[in-house]
Amino acid sequence: MKKLCFLILLSGFMISGFAQEIGLQLYSLRREIPKDVPGSMALISSWGIKEIEGGGSYNMTMDDYNALLKKNKLNMVSIGADFNELANEPAKVVANAKAFGAKYVMCAWIPHTGTNFTLADTEKAIAVFNTAGKVLAEAGITLCYHPHGYEFRPYESGTLFDLMAKKMDPKYANFEMDVFWVKHPGQDPVALLKKYPNRFPLMHLKDRRPGTEGNQFGTADDETNVVLGGGDVGIAAIMKVARQYGVKHFFIEDESMHAVHQIPQSLTFLKSLK
Secondary structure (H helix, E strand, O other), X not given: OHHHHHHHHHHHHHHHOOOOOEEEEHHHXXXXXXXXXXXXXXXXXXXXOOEEEEOOOOOOOHHHHHHHXXXXXXXXXXXXXXXXXXXXXXXHHXXXXXXXXXXXXXXXXXXXXXXXXXXXXHHHHHHHHHHHHHHHHHOOOEEEEOOOOHHHOEEOOEEHHHHHHHHOOOOOEEEEEEHHHHHOOOOOHHHHHHXXXXXXXXXXXXXXXOOOOOOOOOOOOHHHEEOOOOXXXXXXXXXXXXXXXXXXXXXXXXXXOOHHHHHHHHHHHHHHOO
């Protein structure tokens, strides 16, 4: 326990001097937070993290939860929203974002049948994101869609993602790049940033165990998530150019069962980048 506490304090010290603010997607601690919300938020703060992405209040009142975040100097930059909620109740999404003080709303999944993501699914999503995004934009909130790999299936001379980028109005709807879920279906995160500058204001930092077989289904074993810099995604190259191409907020998302131990190591790796 003493060794773990030392590592936590060390990582917090190291990241505090890092020029690039690094946040955390709270899903990384989905096993730990429900068991001890105050302790988990204190742990995140001890790592030197100030920005978080989440969406729930873990059965706490909003006042109590926001007070806990404030106590730990944590800023809720972005929250998640369900696709159907965006389609049917965008005003409710706005109210939820405002309750958390979030400036971004991200949607992480487009409903589709099994692994069969179609042109019709894509076109429906484009319409929903443009319409809901306008409602959110008028309230000062930016909507971002988080691809999971199935969007990179071939379409005409490009992919279904290219169609989304073309038809989603950047005034109302943009993207959150999860670099793992760009690499996994066979894409290059750096090339995608360069192809669509300023369309990815948010980014999930996640690395993939070398030798992992990719797919375009949006599926992967959680345990293929490794410490940043230890995988095949190319985190160093991504971080070198990400801000240049419009990324404003970075969130580590580690879905493995070892996230509590891996996150401080990932922070140390990011601090080492020049």
